Amino acid sequence: MEKLFEISKTQKKLLSIYLRGDSKFWLGYILNYTSETIDLQHFSTLGKSDGIIVIKTYNIERVEFTNDYTRSFDHLIQNSQLLETQTVQELESSLINEWPMNVLKQFLEKEKLISLEVNDTLETGFVRETGDDCVIIHSIGTLGEDNGLACYRIADINSIQVDTQRQRKAELLYRWRKEKNKLRQN
Incomplete structure (x- = not known):
């Protein structure tokens, strides 16, 4: 996994990190890592930076990368500012x-x-x-x-x-x- 962590850190490649016994996962890229922990720049479901998550490497079940989900989120993160502006301000009155x-x-x-x-x-x-x-x-x-x-x-x-x-x-x-x-x- 260290090779993946290094690629994620140096190229800011997104990873989906699944923990043992949990169906949820964290999405982000590696800021730093050791043999015992990783520091993950986490992103929200809207592609915004959402804090740093420190994860024990022992608890990692699997890591997914360069799949449809991470590629979609890479595009979303690069364009997340487009989500901020509401374009429909009013609807025609409805009976x-x-x-x-x-x-x-x-x-x-x-x-x-x-x-x-x-x-x-x-x-x-x-x-x-x-x-x-x-x-x-x-x-x-x-x-x-x-x-x-x-x-x-x-x-x-x-x-x-x-x-x-x-x-x-x-x-x-x-x-x-x-x-x-x-x-x-x-």
């Missing part, structure tokens, strides 16, 4: 009886992510079509993955979230992935 449709129609075919709270889950995507009783969204994952089209019943929508940092993160990574795929195809 009580028609609130879901009025809000959804404002984002129909616009390239702006929204999230629907449906049955205690948050579904994020671009609004592609609205009907009398359903909405079709182009679903996007938290790391910008294209999850295809999904249809939701209007009656099941509890809330609609617009322009949150979580959505701006997903949108940034979605556009990055889309651009990467274009370059691969050329």
Whole structure:
């Protein structure tokens, strides 16, 4: 592992560090290390510096690097300032009886992510079509993955979230992935 730690330290390569007996992990790059401990510059889920974590090397179960997750976060960290500015400041007024449709129609075919709270889950995507009783969204994952089209019943929508940092993160990574795929195809 020392070789990985050295690469992470000198090249600021991101690592995901999993500890024994824990399903969670720390994401960051190595600041310093010894045979007994590492000092990890930790990053939040929004790509911001989030303190230094000192970890006993004995407790490390595995280290992941240069995978989809760390590459996505590398891009996010480099562009995290783009998540700070809320671009939607106000919505057109929505009538009580028609609130879901009025809000959804404002984002129909616009390239702006929204999230629907449906049955205690948050579904994020671009609004592609609205009907009398359903909405079709182009679903996007938290790391910008294209999850295809999904249809939701209007009656099941509890809330609609617009322009949150979580959505701006997903949108940034979605556009990055889309651009990467274009370059691969050329």
